[in-house]
Every structure is written in C-alpha cells, then in structure tokens.
Amino acid sequence: MHAQTFFIAFFGLAAVWFGVAVFRTSSMVRSALALLFSQTAIGAMFLAMQTEFLGVLQIMMMATEMSIMAIFMVMYMMDPGGLGAMEMTHQKRFSIAAGAIGGGAALAVAVLTPWGPVVAQAPAAAQQTRALGLELLGRSMLVFETAGVTILTAMIAATAVAVRRREGKAAR
Amino acid sequence: MTAALIAALVTGAALFGVGLYGALSQTNLVMIMMGVELILAGALVNLAAFWRFLHPGAYAGQMFVLIVMTVMALEMAVGFGVATARFRAKGSVEMEEAGELKG
Amino acid sequence: MIHGARRGAWSGLRRLTARAQAQMLAAIVVPGPEVAAALGLDLAGAGLLPAASPRHASVLVVAGALPAQLREAAAVLYAQMMRPRAVMALGAGTLAPLPGADVVAELSQPALLDAVRRLRRAIAGGAFRRDAAGFDAPVLRSRTEYVCPMHPEVVRDEPGSCPKCGMTLVPREAQDEGGHAPDAVDASTGMEMEAGRGGGESAYTCPMHPEVVRDEPGSCPKCGMTLVPREAQDEGGHAPDAVDASTGMEMEAGRGGGESAYTCPMHPEVVRDEPGSCPKCGMTLVPRAAAAKDAPEAGHAADAASEAAGGRHAPMDPSGAEHSAAAHTGMDHGAMDHVAGHSTFMSMVAVTRDLPRSPDGLPMDWIEVPFGPLFPGLPGGLSLVLTLDGDTVAGAAAQAPVAAAAAAVADAGGRGLPAAEFARRLGAMDPLAPVAYRLLARRALECAAGVEPDSRGARARAGAAERERLASHLAWLAVFLGRLGLEVHARRSWGLAASMRGADAARIAGLAAAVRVLVRGVRRTPLLETRLAGIGRLAADGRLRGPVARAAGVAADGRVGDPVYGALGFEPVTRPDGDARARLAVRLDEIEQSLRLVRAAGVLDDSGVPGIGAASGTGEALVETPRGGARLAVSVERGRVTAARLDTPSTVLLERIGSLVAQCELGDALTAVASLDLSPWEVVA
Amino acid sequence: MTTVAVLAALLAGAYAVAVLEAWARTGRMRPGGPLFAAAALIGRESFVPRKPDRLFFEAAPVLLLVAAVLAAAVLPWAPGLVIVDLATGALFVNAAFAYVLVALIMAGWGPDGAYAMVGGWRFLGQLIGYSMLIVMPITAVAMRAESLVTTVIVDSQAGVWNIVYQPLGFVLFFIAAMALAFLPPFDLPTAPGELAGGVEAEYAGRRLAVLRLARALLVVAVALATTVFYLGGWRGPWLPPWAWTGLKTLAVAAAMFALGGRLPRVREAHFLAWCWKLGIPLALLNIFVVGLLVLAVP
Structure with missing residues (x-):
C-alpha cells in the first residue's frame, strides 16, 4: 500500500509541476502540451487510485482536447513560438495572492479535516466498470442524459457563435 | 492509507491554487481557459480520491467525475466559440482589449 | 571515394552501414523527374528510390545541362542533403557551384544503369573519410544587409537611416549573391540549410519595434519586450509569430504610398483615416509619412520609454512605432485607462489591425513558403512562393527562373x-x-x-510530334499521379514515358497495350474524379491553349485544319468543366489519340535541317x-x-497561377498548379 | 517473459510491415530491405534544425513509439500472451492512439519548418474526422462482448467473427485505422510530393530511423487492433493461436497498403465531410443494429 501512496504522490507532483509549467513557458504550444501532460499525470493518478476506467478516459480525452487547445493558441496568440518573450500577465501580485490563499485554504481543509476511516480495498476494475455502467443507466441516468444534452447544446451554440455572420448582419 | 488520500488531496489543492493564479493573471482568453481547466482538474483529483478512499461503494462519486470531465469539454467548446467570435470581430482575444464587455 | 563523404574513421559498423547505403540509394533529380523522363531515363527502373525531401536523399542526380540559376538551387539542395551524399551527373556540363560529380555518365538508360553500379561501389568504399571537407558555395553564404521597414526598396550594406523616411534601417540576413532568399531558409525547397555554416550576425531586435536594434540581448526601451535575435525573426516556421510585426509592415509597404493615415504632429497617438484636425490640440492632421520626417529620430527612444513609464503619453517615434501609436488610440476609448501607463502592454488589436484579412475574417499570421524551383511534385524550374494563411493559400508568386x-x-x-x-x-x-x-x-x-514540305516528311514529323506528346503526357501523368499518392500507376507511367524516347512506330505499337492498360487503370481509379473535381478551375478565354483550353471546352488545337492531321483522322478532344479532372480526362484521351495517330502515321522522323x-x-x-x-x-x-x-502556351499559364490558387487549400493549390502541365523552360520572360 | 515475447512479436511485425510498405511504394518485395534501410539510416548524419523546439523535436519520435507500443500492450496475441490484460483494454487502445496526434503535433512544431508545421496541424484536422470512427465501432464491439477486456472480446467471437456480425463497424474502423496510422490515402501529414515529407521532412539519420520504426509499429498496432476486434483474434484451426494472430495482422496491414496505393490522397475537407456526414451516422446505425442483435440473439 506504500506503493500506492508513492505513485499518487509521484504523479501528483508531476501534475503540479506540469501545471506550473503551463504559465512559465512563453511558447504557446509548449504551454498547451504542458497542460496535456499535467492532465495525463492526473489520469495516471487515477490509475494509481485504482479507478481504471476514469483514468484511461481522462488520458484519452485530454490528448485530443489539449491538442485542439494548442491549435487555437497558435491561431489566436500574437507570439505562439514565444520568441518575443512577451509579458502576458496582469495583476500579478493579486493573482499570486489569490492562488496562494485559495490553494492554502484547500490544503488546510485537506490536511486538517479528520477524514475518518479509509477504505483499504477498492472494487476490482472489471466490477467497477460494470457498476459504473449500471449507475449511469440506472440511478444517475437523468444526470447523464442532462450532461449529454448540455454538451450537444454547447456544441451547437459554440458553432453558432463562431461561424461568420451573414453579410449585412455583420456588426462591424 | 490516509497518507495516500492526503497526497491526492494536496495535489488537488495545489492544482487549484496554480489554476486560480493562472486564470486571474493571464491576459489571454485561451490562457485563462487553461487556468480554469487546471482548477477543474484539481476538483477531479479530489472527487476521485474521495470515491476511492472514503466511499468506494457509491458509484455516484465516479459519476461526478464524469460530469466534471464533461464540464471541462463544455468549457473548451464554449470558450473557443467565444474566442473565435471575438477574434473575428476584434482581431484579439486579449482581456485588456475586452473593455467594452464591462457592465 | 565520394566528395560528400561523412567525416569519420572507418570501423566495422561503418563498413556495414556504407554497404547498406550503397544499396538504398534515394535520389533527388535535378531539374526534375519529368526532364529525366523526357531524356529517356527511368530512374526507378535503375534501382534509385524516390526521396520525398532532400534530407532523405543520398544522391543528387543531374540530368542534362543545368542553367546557372538551377545550378545554384541545386547547390542549396545538395547542402540540405545529409552526408554521405553523392552527385551523379548524366550528360551535364558545368556543375559549379556544386562540387564535382562523383559519377559521370552519358544520357542514356544503359549508361545510367552502369553509373548506378559505379556509384554503389563508390559509396560502399568511400562513405566515410577522416578528412572529409565541408561544402561551401557563395550561394550558401549570407551576409547582413540593412533595409528600411517601410521602404523595402531601400537596401544598404551598412546601418544607417532611410533616406526616404529617416527611420533606422533594420538588419536582415541575405544571400551573398542574388538576394533571393532573405533568410536562412533557402528558396529552392524551403528547408533550412546545413547547420554550422558561417553564422549570421546576431543583432537583437524588438519583435514589435523593428527599429530597435541592439548588439546585445536586453529589453526593448519602447515596450519592454525581450529583444530577440534578428535571425530568429526572419525564419519560417515558428517565426510566423515573431514575424507578425515585420510581415504586417511588409504588407503595408507593399500597398504602397496609397496608404493614407493622418496623424497629429504633436500627438502621434492620434491616427485617423481621413484628414481633419486633432481632437486634442486642434492642429490639422498631416499624412503620416510627412509626420515621420518631422518626428524625432529613433535615438530618442530611450527618453520616450522613460516618459511612458511615467504615465504620460509619450511622443513616440511615430514612423516605426505605428503599432504603439495605434495602441494608444485604442486606449482613448476610455475603458482601459488603467493600462495607459502600462508600458509592457501590447495591443493585439493594433498589431492585427493592419494585417491583411483573409475572406474568412480571421487574420492569421501569414507565412511565405517557397516551393521550387526544385520542389519534388512541381515541374523542375518552376519557382512558386505561396503565402500561407493557415493552410489556405492567400497569394502566390510564380516565376520561371529557367x-x-x-x-x-x-x-x-x-x-x-x-x-x-x-x-x-x-x-x-x-x-x-x-x-x-x-x-x-x-x-x-x-x-x-x-x-513546300513534302507530304511524306510532314507525315513522319507529325508522327514524331505525336510521340513526343505521348511521352510528355505520360510524364505529366506520372508527376500528377505521384502528387496524388497513386504510386503504383505513377511508377508504370514513368517507365512508359522514358521508353518513348527515340522509339520507332513498331516499338510504340508494342508499348501501346501497356499504355492502354495504364490509361484504363487511371480512369477506373475510385474516388479520383471526386478528388479532382472543382480544383483549379480556369475559364476558357482566347489566350488559353492546349489541353488546358480543351479541358475548358474550347477546341483550341493547332492540329485542327492541318491537312496532314486531317489525313491521319484527327479530331480534337474536349471536356467542358475546366478543372483538374477535365484536364486529366483530356490528357488521357489524348494519350490514346496519339497512339492512334502514331500508328496511322506509320513512320516517325524529326531529323533533317x-x-x-x-x-x-x-x-x-x-x-x-x-x-x-x-x-x-x-x-x-x-x-x-x-x-x-x-x-508559347506556358507563358499564359504562368500568369494565371496567382488567381488559380488564391484561397485554395495548400494541397489543392499544388494539385491545381501541377494539373496545368506548365513547362517553365518555354516561358517567354 | 510474456512481455519479451510480445515485444519480439511486435518487432517482427514491424519488420514485415516495413517489407510490405516498401513493396507498396516500389513494387518490389525485398525481404532484406528494412535491414538495409535501418543500417543505412543509422550511418547517415542526423541533424537538428537551426531554431528548433529541441525538446519537441527529440521527444516526438519517442512518443510515437511509446504510443504504438502501449496500444499494442493490451492487445492479445494468444490466450495469456498479452502484456497487460486491462479491464478497460478496448478503451485503453483508444487512449494510446490519441497520443499519436500529440507526437505528430510535436514533430510538426519542433523543427521550425513550414512543411512540418502544416503537416502536424493537418493531422489534427484529420483526427477530428477519424477519432469518432475509432471509438464508436469499438463501442459496438464492446457491446457484443459485454466487456472492455480485449481477451473477452476475442472470446465473444467464438461463433461468428465481428467482421460478419457487424460488417459496417469493420469497414468504418478499418478506414479510421488507416487514417490513424496516416497510411495512404490518408497520409496528409507526410504527403510526399506535396509537403516534401511534412512532419518527416526535417528528420534524418537515426532520428528518422526511430520515426520510421515507430510508424511501422503503429501500423502493426492498428492492424492488431483490427484483428482482435473484428477478425476473431487468435481463433482459427490447425495453426497455433499466435500464428493466427500474426497472419491476420499481416493480412490486414497488406490490405491497408494495397488499398492505399490504389486510391488518390484524400482532401482534408472531403475527409471531414465524409466522416461527419456519412461515417458517424453509419456508426450510430451500427451501434443500434448491434444493440438489437445483442438483445434478439442471446
């Protein structure tokens, strides 16, 4: 069981390290891929926590998601290669303070709360997948369907916002 | 065993802090979205840890993780939709230049 | 022993790899495979593998004599190849600036086969050399020249200020001769050249303020950005970004003096599109170029920066600092007052405002990507520079240096x-x-x-012309199908095209079955019609000729009305659509037609003075x-x-390339150009 | 021991795939070709462009290699002959394949060259097309097996192979798998004759050797996945199970190469349109039909 703690901590550190790297590099593609590897490390943490389905899902989804993010960064940023080492931050002191306070508060809660007894054994992976499937199509079906419909709506809405307006209706 | 839970929660807290810093400090819409993604990732880690170490019998916990992943995807879709529209209209997704969006 | 040996002593492993390399000869052909085929060379048949990029090639095959411009491009290509590399000269004269040929042979297929054998031996025994020398040529050397960001025609060898607008000239890397390639990316294929050649001068400049140039790294006195090495800016690739500023400027300069922005002599941040008076001081606005002359020189930049840091609107150098000036204009909207004193902030609105807009409304970084004059997939000798907006072609400049x-x-x-x-x-x-x-x-x-020509001679000459058409169309077909990734058909087409050279009527009759099988195979290729439909549409007009015109529904054919052809039973082939699909169909039909005409002519002869x-x-x-x-x-x-x-027919085609590829996806654009079957050699400059 | 055996099988598969690919490109079958090619590449100069993103440039071929091997790691060659028999194997294959995209984007961005960059981003566009057609047919396969475990999926085809049970899913998956491995006619990111090799354009020498090896392994992985999901995996008479898997995998790879050499390279816009307007509705139909079959035929 020490191995589990070790791997959780290891991948956790990796996730945070890559997370910090996101805002420390000036190359946008590096930034997006750092976020990807941060999310991949989180997926690996899931695997270390024996939530196999979620871990693999996280690893899969984020690869595509962050790559798409990378291309949008390259499209919409002035200096995606980071050659100019542009300053792209504002209200830095306030942000650091907010980040530190927010993170510190969460940390305090994490450390100080008496979490009670911890369950040693997780269900087997195959059993989990099966149970999650039953949950999805049973008790949580409404939530699941709502999420599905919401993402469809968001896709349509985002596309509608992004496509060019017709001539004549163009705002500017 | 509790150490594993704490390790996961500490990671979650750190990701939240980094994400919050990023979301507040960046001037570019896409970079802000990255910060938000990190905040949500922190939430993911916590949810998964709670499920695994406290209530491995309650699959609603895993369900919750799925929902947060959906929200991340949603945020991306809507964010890029807005970014594209802004970029088309103004040629910029910089927050400093979105002054007219203020109330 | 080869000139392009890799430096190093022999060892067992190296002996092994040298032998392997002798077996895997990937070749790149200069001026192009279609020329080689016209000269009767079947490279694949001689065991040379095709190379997609010079990086992957180990042999540079020179087919026929090269004009001087192509020799330079070939030298660049050679520099891009990885060592060990070799040059095979087939019937070529002077090669300089290329190093001497490692294998020389005549222009014929048996000679090529023998040359490949000799080359294999030379590589197996000479791929490594302890004292291998580097390759250097004037065309590879670069120097720094100084140009005015606003007036690209002003080019000086030394730093100074522009005689037209007084702006400080900015350095850029240039070729020692010719000056085709402004940067380290060479013009022939767009690849970077060999590392380790004399490094250019490293001047540091601000990506946003090109007039700021320093010898050492540091930050820009105007906007606080970190200065970047000038070389970095000039390159393709990532640099699209850093280029932003310079591209924007170049575009603007390209639009010429017609640009009419008006600014206040006292308040450079005031910029209007129309004449008028300054809202701050009431002075009459002056055209910007005029204002630039009166403006303080760039040397005042440091003062300007300190004043800006003090939170006041600084009298920035309005000529080069247009972006910053525009940024201030943006700030006058009022909502962003809190950033007014923020000297590090760069307005993206301002930076992108002057970029040309593509029709999709998304102003992207535009990069210029050279294709040719020796790009595999385009006719050798055709130099195409595409301005890419993402993967859409925003503009094209086509030249035929040969x-x-x-x-x-x-x-x-x-x-x-x-x-x-x-x-x-x-x-x-x-x-x-x-x-x-x-x-x-x-x-x-x-x-x-x-x-009066004798009728028998005329018939024989018509036959020879048809044989050439057959070979030419087959070679075009090979290039075109290769571009589309139809390797199987392309390979057969190359072989047939090469064997047409010098063939007599009986030999062609013997090849006819294979040609018909090929043509039928191409016609039956699934999805090919869908793939090509609508690409490179050209409407017929009086000036278009040849297969391109016939594919647009006009029977523009010099053979119509020729009594010799009339006797051979000639009818022109036409298709209505005018796109790449129609051009393919017309040429396939003409291949079959030429086979018939050759058979009808019976005798082929183009000799006789x-x-x-x-x-x-x-x-x-x-x-x-x-x-x-x-x-x-x-x-x-x-x-x-x-x-x-x-x-000549290609002259018109070359002119049309620009409009042909505008707003096409890159792959479609190249397909459209390839479908024209343009011969850069026959262009009337 | 199992791991070593599977890795050896993968390498052998990559070798055979390289022979097949050379056959498709040059029309000649040279059994020793890949050995020569590898020895030649290792002896040639390698090269780092002048202003690269060095990290990406060096890491991309390795990441491609890792992605291909990871995908193959959960696919069984025979009962028990699999590196990890994950409970979510079918999903894990997807996850590993997703990193092919990341590797190509890195390879495209790394060398600081226009051809490579266009090639890398093109693959992202290609992914938007094919990714759903990888996931949705696998969903139908998993529905029939009532499991995501790859060995269970093979066992579920004891009676009828999936290629017969859900031919529509097979066709969609086959096409998407070709696009995933950027085989012709979906070789938009490399596109010889169009982008001068695209993402491969700036790689040379030993780096190119790694990239080519990774690509060959990727082809093996997608062919193996097709075998496991649709062709009954190791099932077959007379021969030992691993031999059946190997044969079927090579047959799938050969079919991909043969098909690729006879079709023109797709246009990106066409590919996207086909995938979304035709492929995804068909994939949904496939899921629906398989669902009915699963319910109707116990």
Whole structure:
C-alpha cells in the first residue's frame, strides 16, 4: 500500500509541476502540451487510485482536447513560438495572492479535516466498470442524459457563435 | 492509507491554487481557459480520491467525475466559440482589449 | 571515394552501414523527374528510390545541362542533403557551384544503369573519410544587409537611416549573391540549410519595434519586450509569430504610398483615416509619412520609454512605432485607462489591425513558403512562393527562373543566325518538348522561304510530334499521379514515358497495350474524379491553349485544319468543366489519340535541317506542342534569321497561377498548379 | 517473459510491415530491405534544425513509439500472451492512439519548418474526422462482448467473427485505422510530393530511423487492433493461436497498403465531410443494429 501512496504522490507532483509549467513557458504550444501532460499525470493518478476506467478516459480525452487547445493558441496568440518573450500577465501580485490563499485554504481543509476511516480495498476494475455502467443507466441516468444534452447544446451554440455572420448582419 | 488520500488531496489543492493564479493573471482568453481547466482538474483529483478512499461503494462519486470531465469539454467548446467570435470581430482575444464587455 | 563523404574513421559498423547505403540509394533529380523522363531515363527502373525531401536523399542526380540559376538551387539542395551524399551527373556540363560529380555518365538508360553500379561501389568504399571537407558555395553564404521597414526598396550594406523616411534601417540576413532568399531558409525547397555554416550576425531586435536594434540581448526601451535575435525573426516556421510585426509592415509597404493615415504632429497617438484636425490640440492632421520626417529620430527612444513609464503619453517615434501609436488610440476609448501607463502592454488589436484579412475574417499570421524551383511534385524550374494563411493559400508568386524562350530567339546578334543553328537553339530551349520546337522552327522557316514540305516528311514529323506528346503526357501523368499518392500507376507511367524516347512506330505499337492498360487503370481509379473535381478551375478565354483550353471546352488545337492531321483522322478532344479532372480526362484521351495517330502515321522522323538556301522573307507557323499551340514568326534574310517572335502556351499559364490558387487549400493549390502541365523552360520572360 | 515475447512479436511485425510498405511504394518485395534501410539510416548524419523546439523535436519520435507500443500492450496475441490484460483494454487502445496526434503535433512544431508545421496541424484536422470512427465501432464491439477486456472480446467471437456480425463497424474502423496510422490515402501529414515529407521532412539519420520504426509499429498496432476486434483474434484451426494472430495482422496491414496505393490522397475537407456526414451516422446505425442483435440473439 506504500506503493500506492508513492505513485499518487509521484504523479501528483508531476501534475503540479506540469501545471506550473503551463504559465512559465512563453511558447504557446509548449504551454498547451504542458497542460496535456499535467492532465495525463492526473489520469495516471487515477490509475494509481485504482479507478481504471476514469483514468484511461481522462488520458484519452485530454490528448485530443489539449491538442485542439494548442491549435487555437497558435491561431489566436500574437507570439505562439514565444520568441518575443512577451509579458502576458496582469495583476500579478493579486493573482499570486489569490492562488496562494485559495490553494492554502484547500490544503488546510485537506490536511486538517479528520477524514475518518479509509477504505483499504477498492472494487476490482472489471466490477467497477460494470457498476459504473449500471449507475449511469440506472440511478444517475437523468444526470447523464442532462450532461449529454448540455454538451450537444454547447456544441451547437459554440458553432453558432463562431461561424461568420451573414453579410449585412455583420456588426462591424 | 490516509497518507495516500492526503497526497491526492494536496495535489488537488495545489492544482487549484496554480489554476486560480493562472486564470486571474493571464491576459489571454485561451490562457485563462487553461487556468480554469487546471482548477477543474484539481476538483477531479479530489472527487476521485474521495470515491476511492472514503466511499468506494457509491458509484455516484465516479459519476461526478464524469460530469466534471464533461464540464471541462463544455468549457473548451464554449470558450473557443467565444474566442473565435471575438477574434473575428476584434482581431484579439486579449482581456485588456475586452473593455467594452464591462457592465 | 565520394566528395560528400561523412567525416569519420572507418570501423566495422561503418563498413556495414556504407554497404547498406550503397544499396538504398534515394535520389533527388535535378531539374526534375519529368526532364529525366523526357531524356529517356527511368530512374526507378535503375534501382534509385524516390526521396520525398532532400534530407532523405543520398544522391543528387543531374540530368542534362543545368542553367546557372538551377545550378545554384541545386547547390542549396545538395547542402540540405545529409552526408554521405553523392552527385551523379548524366550528360551535364558545368556543375559549379556544386562540387564535382562523383559519377559521370552519358544520357542514356544503359549508361545510367552502369553509373548506378559505379556509384554503389563508390559509396560502399568511400562513405566515410577522416578528412572529409565541408561544402561551401557563395550561394550558401549570407551576409547582413540593412533595409528600411517601410521602404523595402531601400537596401544598404551598412546601418544607417532611410533616406526616404529617416527611420533606422533594420538588419536582415541575405544571400551573398542574388538576394533571393532573405533568410536562412533557402528558396529552392524551403528547408533550412546545413547547420554550422558561417553564422549570421546576431543583432537583437524588438519583435514589435523593428527599429530597435541592439548588439546585445536586453529589453526593448519602447515596450519592454525581450529583444530577440534578428535571425530568429526572419525564419519560417515558428517565426510566423515573431514575424507578425515585420510581415504586417511588409504588407503595408507593399500597398504602397496609397496608404493614407493622418496623424497629429504633436500627438502621434492620434491616427485617423481621413484628414481633419486633432481632437486634442486642434492642429490639422498631416499624412503620416510627412509626420515621420518631422518626428524625432529613433535615438530618442530611450527618453520616450522613460516618459511612458511615467504615465504620460509619450511622443513616440511615430514612423516605426505605428503599432504603439495605434495602441494608444485604442486606449482613448476610455475603458482601459488603467493600462495607459502600462508600458509592457501590447495591443493585439493594433498589431492585427493592419494585417491583411483573409475572406474568412480571421487574420492569421501569414507565412511565405517557397516551393521550387526544385520542389519534388512541381515541374523542375518552376519557382512558386505561396503565402500561407493557415493552410489556405492567400497569394502566390510564380516565376520561371529557367525561362529560355526569349534568349533562344532573341539572339539575332545583328547579323542573324544561320537557319540550322536557329532551329537547333529552339529545339534545345525546352527539354520537355524539343521535337515540337524544332518542328516549329522548321515550319516557320519553310514558310518564310516559301518551300513546300513534302507530304511524306510532314507525315513522319507529325508522327514524331505525336510521340513526343505521348511521352510528355505520360510524364505529366506520372508527376500528377505521384502528387496524388497513386504510386503504383505513377511508377508504370514513368517507365512508359522514358521508353518513348527515340522509339520507332513498331516499338510504340508494342508499348501501346501497356499504355492502354495504364490509361484504363487511371480512369477506373475510385474516388479520383471526386478528388479532382472543382480544383483549379480556369475559364476558357482566347489566350488559353492546349489541353488546358480543351479541358475548358474550347477546341483550341493547332492540329485542327492541318491537312496532314486531317489525313491521319484527327479530331480534337474536349471536356467542358475546366478543372483538374477535365484536364486529366483530356490528357488521357489524348494519350490514346496519339497512339492512334502514331500508328496511322506509320513512320516517325524529326531529323533533317530545313534547307532554305539563301532565301529571304517572313514566315509564321503554329505547332501544337504537348502544352498547346506555340506560334513563331521569323524574318529571314539571305538564309539567316534576323528577327523572331515566339509565343508559347506556358507563358499564359504562368500568369494565371496567382488567381488559380488564391484561397485554395495548400494541397489543392499544388494539385491545381501541377494539373496545368506548365513547362517553365518555354516561358517567354 | 510474456512481455519479451510480445515485444519480439511486435518487432517482427514491424519488420514485415516495413517489407510490405516498401513493396507498396516500389513494387518490389525485398525481404532484406528494412535491414538495409535501418543500417543505412543509422550511418547517415542526423541533424537538428537551426531554431528548433529541441525538446519537441527529440521527444516526438519517442512518443510515437511509446504510443504504438502501449496500444499494442493490451492487445492479445494468444490466450495469456498479452502484456497487460486491462479491464478497460478496448478503451485503453483508444487512449494510446490519441497520443499519436500529440507526437505528430510535436514533430510538426519542433523543427521550425513550414512543411512540418502544416503537416502536424493537418493531422489534427484529420483526427477530428477519424477519432469518432475509432471509438464508436469499438463501442459496438464492446457491446457484443459485454466487456472492455480485449481477451473477452476475442472470446465473444467464438461463433461468428465481428467482421460478419457487424460488417459496417469493420469497414468504418478499418478506414479510421488507416487514417490513424496516416497510411495512404490518408497520409496528409507526410504527403510526399506535396509537403516534401511534412512532419518527416526535417528528420534524418537515426532520428528518422526511430520515426520510421515507430510508424511501422503503429501500423502493426492498428492492424492488431483490427484483428482482435473484428477478425476473431487468435481463433482459427490447425495453426497455433499466435500464428493466427500474426497472419491476420499481416493480412490486414497488406490490405491497408494495397488499398492505399490504389486510391488518390484524400482532401482534408472531403475527409471531414465524409466522416461527419456519412461515417458517424453509419456508426450510430451500427451501434443500434448491434444493440438489437445483442438483445434478439442471446
């Protein structure tokens, strides 16, 4: 069981390290891929926590998601290669303070709360997948369907916002 | 065993802090979205840890993780939709230049 | 022993890899595979593997004599190849600046086979050398030159200020000669050259304020950005970004002096599109160029920065600092007052405002990507520079640096050329269609001299012209299918095209079955029609000729009305659509038609010098070359050609490329260009 | 021991795939070709462009290699002959394949060259097309097996192979798998004759050797996945199970190469349109039909 703690901590550190790297590099593609590897490390943490389905899902989804993010960064940023080492931050002191306070508060809660007894054994992976499937199509079906419909709506809405307006209706 | 839970929660807290810093400090819409993604990732880690170490019998916990992943995807879709529209209209997704969006 | 050996001592492993390399010869052909095929060389048949990029090639095959411009491009290509590398010269004359050929042979398939054998031995035994020398050529050397960001025509060798607007000149890397390639990315294929050649001068400049140039790293006194090495900016690739500023500027400069922005002499941040008065001080606004002359020189930049840091609107140098000036204009909207004193902030609105907008409304970084003159997949000698907006082509500049038509006919030298010499020159002009041009010269001279051609000779010459059309169309088909990734058909097409050279009627009859199988195979290729439909649409007009016009529904064919062809039973082939699909269909039909015509002619002969004696007069002739009708008008005095005017089909096609590829996806654009079957050699410059 | 055996099988498969690919490109079958090619590449100069993103440039071929091997790691060659028999194997294959995209984007961005960059981003566009057609047919396969475990999926085809049970899903998956491995006619990111090799354009020498090896392994992985999901995996008479898997995998790879050499390279816009307007509805139909079959035929 020490191995589990070790791997959780290891991948956790990796996730945070890559997370910090996101805002420390000036190359946008590096930034997006750092976020990807941060999310991949989180997926690996899931695997270390024996939530196999979620871990693999996280690893899969984020690869595509962050790559798409990378291309949008390259499209919409002035200096995606980071050659100019542009300053792209504002209200830095306030942000650091907010980040530190927010993170510190969460940390305090994490450390100080008496979490009670911890369950040693997780269900087997195959059993989990099966149970999650039953949950999805049973008790949580409404939530699941709502999420599905919401993402469809968001896709349509985002596309509608992004496509060019017709001539004549163009705002500017 | 509790150490594993704490390790996961500490990671979650750190990701939240980094994400919050990023979301507040960046001037570019896409970079802000990255910060938000990190905040949500922190939430993911916590949810998964709670499920695994406290209530491995309650699959609603895993369900919750799925929902947060959906929200991340949603945020991306809507964010890029807005970014594209802004970029088309103004040629910029910089927050400093979105002054007219203020109330 | 080869010139391009890799540095290092021999060892067992190296002996092994040298032997393997001798087996895996990936070749890149100069000027191009279609020229090699026209010369009767089947490279794949000789065991040379195709190489997609010079990085993956180990042999540079030079087929035929190269004009000087192509030799330079070939030297660049050679520098891009990885060592061990070799040069194989087939019937080539001078090679400089390329290093000497490692294997020399004649222009024929047996000689090529033998040359490949010799090359394998040379590589197996000489791939490594302890004292291998580097390769250097003037074309690879670069120097720093200084240009005005606003007036690109101002180029100086030393730093200074622009005589037109007073701006400080900015350095850029240039080739030592010619100055085609402004940066380290070379013009021929867009790849970077060999590392480790003399590094350019490293000046540091601000990505946003090109007028700021320092010798050392640091930050920009105007906006606080970290200065970047100037070299980095000039490169392709990532640099699209850093180029932002410079590209934007270049575009603007390209638009010429017609740009009418008005600014206040006292408040440079006030910029208007129309004349008027300054809202701050009421002064009349002046055109910006005029304001620039009165503005303080760039040397004041440091003061400006300190004042800006103090939170006041600084009198920035308005000429170069247009972006910053515009940024301030943006700030006047009022909502962003809190950033007014923030000297590090760069307005993206301002930076992107002056970028040209693509029709999709998303102003992206535009990068210029060179394709050619030796790009695999385009005709060798065609130099195409595409401005890419994402993967959409925003603009194109096509040139034919090897265009030889004007030189071939213009050199009348006062005394004129002997008729035979004139015909020889015209035939040597275009390696892709020597027979047609020799025939053209002959017809024009005969017309001028009033000689009636004998009908049997004319028939034989028509047969030879059809054989050439067959070979040319097959070679085009090979290039085109290769571009589309249809390797199987392309390979067969290359072999057939090469074997057409010098073939007599019986041999062609023997090949006819294989050609028909190929044509049928291409016609039956699934999805090919869908793939090509709508690409490269050109409407027919009076100037288009040849297969391109016939694919647009116009029976523009020099063979129509020719009694010789009439006797052979010729009917022109047309298709209505005018796109790449129609061009493919027309050429496939013409391949079959030429087979029929060759059989009908029975005998092929393009020899014989026009015997016009000491005749005088003027004559004009039209010959349908594989690319369309070429027209030649000559004046002959006492058997010598004193004046000639040549009009070739590719000249028109070259002009059309720009409009043809605008707003196409990159792959479609290249397909459209390839579908034209343009011969850069016959372009009349 | 199992791991070593599977890795050896993968390498052997990559070798055979390289022979097949050379056959498709040059029309000649040279059994020793890949050995020569590898030895030649290792002896040639390698090269780092002048202003690279060095990290990406060096890491991309390795990441591609890792992605291909990871995908193959959960696919069984025979009962028990699998590196990890994950409970979510079918999903994990997807996850590993997703990193092919990341590797190509890195390879495209890394060398600081226009051709490579266009090639890398093109693959992202290609992914938008094919990714759904990888996931949705696998969903139908998992529905029939009532499991995501790859060995269970093979066992579920004891009676009828999936290629017969859900031919529509097979066709969609086959096409998407070709696009995933950027085989012709979906070789938009490399596109010889168009982008001068695209993402491969700036790689040379030993780096190119790694990239080519990774690509060959990727082809093996997608062919193996097709075998496991649709062709009954190791099932077959007379021969030992691993031999059946190997044969079927090579047959799938050969079919991909043969098909690729006879089709023109797709246009990106066409590919996207086909995938979304035709492929995804068909994939949904496939899921629906398989669902009915699963319910109707117990």
